[in-house]
């Protein structure tokens with residue numbers, strides 16, 4: 001977690017899995033390892049219904065026990081398969097466009113920091129705040145990690161936007177009072193009421209336009 005005092009007026013907070021990175025192949029491998037090692041007969045399709053929540057909460061949703069051992073296996077297998085994670089097309093360009101427009105970047109993820117940090121480092125962007133699982137407060141869908149980002153950045157909820165791909169992200173933003181944009185390229189459906197939807201990372205550049213800032217030209221931009 002990083003805390004900065006700033007005079008910036010806008011911030012873009014993003015989920016990691018299914019928004020910045022396509023980590024589905026990593027998760028599939030990790031869940032396969034858990035299933036095989038612990039004799040669990042729960043298909044990945046059932047596991048991924050609950051993506052966005054902390055791992056322990058997903059296990060509770062699935063009615064599984066001995067969560068600490070399952071988590072250890074999942075963590076080890078995730079690290080071994082981390083090379084399968086790739087940023088979605090356009091993510092790096094879009095993040096740099098927001099930085100160029102003086103927006104602060106933040107990440108709110110249910111992934112532990114030791115697995116989130118190496119991925120975020122690949123993007124080469126200055127994230128002013130990263131709130132990962134294992135920090136203070138409750139995990140998503142509770143608003144706690146997003147509220148902590150607001151404190152980190154010293155900005156109002158209305159000055160931030162949270163981009164997520166699951167209903168738990170939508171609920172987290174709603175409960176934090178932060179405007180929400182649903183990443184349609186991710187893994188899940190949004191909750192209700194229907195939020196704003198971005199169909200690609202480059203679609204997020206509309207936010208710059210709406211805030212009266214000019215986005216640098218990026219090929220394929222909808223602006």
Ligand SMILES: [Mg+2]
Pocket residue numbers: 015016017018019051052164165166186
């Ligand atoms: Mg996600």
